[in-house]
Amino acid sequence: MVLLALMQAKSVVLDVAANCAAVEEAARAASEAGAQLLLTPELFPVGYAPRRLRAAFDPTTLPAIRGVLAGTARRHNIALVYSLPAVTPAGEWNISATLVNESGDELLSYSKVHLFGPEERAAFAPAAEAPEVVVFHGFKTALVICYDIEFPESARAAALRGAELLLVPTALAGAFDAVPEVLVRARALENQLTVAYANHSGVEAGSEFHGGSIVAGPDGNVLAAAGAGVELLFAEVGEPAKPAGDTADSGAGAENAVNYLRGRRPDLYRSWGL
Numbered sequence: 001m002v003l004l005a006l007m008q009a010k011s012v013v014l015d016v017a018a019n020c021a022a023v024e025e026a027a028r029a030a031s032e033a034g035a036q037l038l039l040t041p042e043l044f045p046v047g048y049a050p051r052r053l054r055a056a057f058d059p060t061t062l063p064a065i066r067g068v069l070a071g072t073a074r075r076h077n078i079a080l081v082y083s084l085p086a087v088t089p090a091g092e093w094n095i096s097a098t099l100v101n102e103s104g105d106e107l108l109s110y111s112k113v114h115l116f117g118p119e120e121r122a123a124f125a126p127a128a129e130a131p132e133v134v135v136f137h138g139f140k141t142a143l144v145i146c147y148d149i150e151f152p153e154s155a156r157a158a159a160l161r162g163a164e165l166l167l168v169p170t171a172l173a174g175a176f177d178a179v180p181e182v183l184v185r186a187r188a189l190e191n192q193l194t195v196a197y198a199n200h201s202g203v204e205a206g207s208e209f210h211g212g213s214i215v216a217g218p219d220g221n222v223l224a225a226a227g228a229g230v231e232l233l234f235a236e237v238g239e240p241a242k243p244a245g246d247t248a249d250s251g252a253g254a255e256n257a258v259n260y261l262r263g264r265r266p267d268l269y270r271s272w273g274l
Contacts, residue, residue: 002137002165005030005078006233007040008213008226010202013047014056016065020045023082024072029232031076036102036137039081039198042146042171043095045069046084049205050123059087070104077102079136081198083145083169085124086111092125097143097169099136108134110143114151131158131166139165139194139237146170149197150183152190159191159261164218165237168197173207180212180225189220190260194237201230 007026011019023040030038045065046053062084073080079101086096094111101107111127131142131154142158142165149155149168158166166187172179180197188195195216200209213226215235224235 003035005035006198008231011047013049027076031078037079042083042169048171050119054123074104112145114147116147133161141165155187180214185216188216192218
């Protein structure tokens, strides 16, 4: 059993001190409530404004920002997922996400594969590495970022590597309610894993974020969902379902879940050109 906290809030573009202070406050509140992990939105410490970040953000400050966030995890004894720009050895900018444990030690990192829209594609390069999996509080855990979850392949890649918990920092702006309400739940159900999806709220650099952070269980049911405003959302995640035959035999509602992973026919799909 693990208690997740999802931070839904408004960041201030390029005001790293203010944004990190907001993460600090959310971590304090989440820890006091008994949460083992705080999931924050995509690029929250620097604000979501891809072109402005590329033009004005100094990437040499990234190690210091990571140090501040690791310190937040240590001070409040809570694991933390944060998202920042990352610069590759070849000089390309990616959007990254990092999971640190309660001691501030890095457990997992991931760079965004699917970039959304002209703003992101102008400022960042798409990554190519599949999501990796680590064990966190007994759960095999993976990361993807925002637009990635809208592609079945991303969540499926994590599930095929054994993931039971998929953590998704996001920056979903505009009227795309179907993403949290339909696609996140579908990704959870079809892969028999829990998906936690944390979004911004409010207006940042002309983008209007409608919140809607959500946690969906492996049966596709909603474990917790936020409204449009600033919110610290909590969800208790039980033991992951264990597949047996064509169904999963444990977990909330999982007795009726179809085992899609066991039913896959990858050789056939390849013959279809997939």
